[in-house]
Amino acid sequence: MFAIEVENLTKEFDGFVAVDSISFSIGKGEIFGLLGPNGAGKTTTMSMLSTTLKPTSGKAYVNGFDILKNEDDVRKSIGIVFQDQSLDEELTAYENMDFHGRLYRVPKEERQKKIAELLKLVELEDKKDNLVKTYSGGMRRRLEIARGLLHEPDVLFLDEPTLGLDPQTRNHLWDYIEKLNGEKGITLILTTHYMDEADKLCNRVAIIDRGKIIASDTPEKLKDSIGGDVITIHSPQRDDLYEIIKDQTWVKHLDLHDSSLTISLQNAGQHVAEIVNLSSEKGISIDDISIHKPTLEDVFLHYTGRTIREEEANTKDRMRMMQRVRR
Numbered sequence: 001m002f003a004i005e006v007e008n009l010t011k012e013f014d015g016f017v018a019v020d021s022i023s024f025s026i027g028k029g030e031i032f033g034l035l036g037p038n039g040a041g042k043t044t045t046m047s048m049l050s051t052t053l054k055p056t057s058g059k060a061y062v063n064g065f066d067i068l069k070n071e072d073d074v075r076k077s078i079g080i081v082f083q084d085q086s087l088d089e090e091l092t093a094y095e096n097m098d099f100h101g102r103l104y105r106v107p108k109e110e111r112q113k114k115i116a117e118l119l120k121l122v123e124l125e126d127k128k129d130n131l132v133k134t135y136s137g138g139m140r141r142r143l144e145i146a147r148g149l150l151h152e153p154d155v156l157f158l159d160e161p162t163l164g165l166d167p168q169t170r171n172h173l174w175d176y177i178e179k180l181n182g183e184k185g186i187t188l189i190l191t192t193h194y195m196d197e198a199d200k201l202c203n204r205v206a207i208i209d210r211g212k213i214i215a216s217d218t219p220e221k222l223k224d225s226i227g228g229d230v231i232t233i234h235s236p237q238r239d240d241l242y243e244i245i246k247d248q249t250w251v252k253h254l255d256l257h258d259s260s261l262t263i264s265l266q267n268a269g270q271h272v273a274e275i276v277n278l279s280s281e282k283g284i285s286i287d288d289i290s291i292h293k294p295t296l297e298d299v300f301l302h303y304t305g306r307t308i309r310e311e312e313a314n315t316k317d318r319m320r321m322m323q324r325v326r327r
């Protein structure tokens, strides 16, 4: 049995299709990532799977329970850590955990044992009696994850788990997530717009854009699918460069972007000199040329012709963090 099965799931908001007939399945014990830019439909998908939003059409099963017919069973069998912080600032970490345990009717003795175990897991046991308002962003996130696990869910939903956190805290959180999966065998479904996060953490990734899944596989296979190497060239005459490169036999895939040109090919090192020679013959100047192994960013670019606009995402991150702090 799969932990999650999704068939043609669709969500429309007043005629706008936010999630467009997506299908995928997640095996037990997998870390599965929904990767895509802001507005791609990731949170909407998570909300439908966690039964907080009704789909317009399609089906989905979580831990074997139908999200339309067995909402309570679905909810009892999952833990949720969504983007917007939902901790009580005026309570301590322990009190936040205890309150959640009571909501889920975890018996007292078991509750106390589990809270201690989970706070240890996320390394917050020393700070358990401190008020949450004194916690850093990373500590809050870890506490939310610990809280989401209190009722021993089989599947944990993490919506942008490291949004707005600094790189070091993100790395730490990735370690916790891997530990959870390894030690407890919990299935994790997470959304992210960070390519490195999906690459590092996920066994499998579905790349989602404008409500559709455009590619789904292991990060390795997705990267392999676009060829051996990528050359990125920055030039003020990108269009002219495109014209002279497009018919070369060694080009596997060529993309023209706002500020650059990317070429997917095998053995890039052998062709860089040729590109430079061809350009100078035609009087085309090159500002910068670089070779790298494909990343998930290249995969996204390959399938959509666009980059995930990190700058826009970063601005949004900052706004969200400010909203969290204000709350």
Ligand SMILES: Nc1ncnc2c1ncn2[C@@H]1O[C@H](COP(=O)(O)OP(=O)(O)OP(=O)(O)O)[C@@H](O)[C@H]1O
Pocket: 013, 018, 036, 037, 038, 039, 040, 041, 042, 043, 044, 045, 160
């Ligand atoms: N309640 C709603 N009413 C109308 N449109 C909505 C609603 N919720 C989401 N949308 C729209 O659906 C699309 C998908 O949103 P969603 O939040 O699922 O994206 P996302 O991939 O999670 O991005 P983000 O990380 O920015 O939340 C967006 O265009 C969004 O504006």
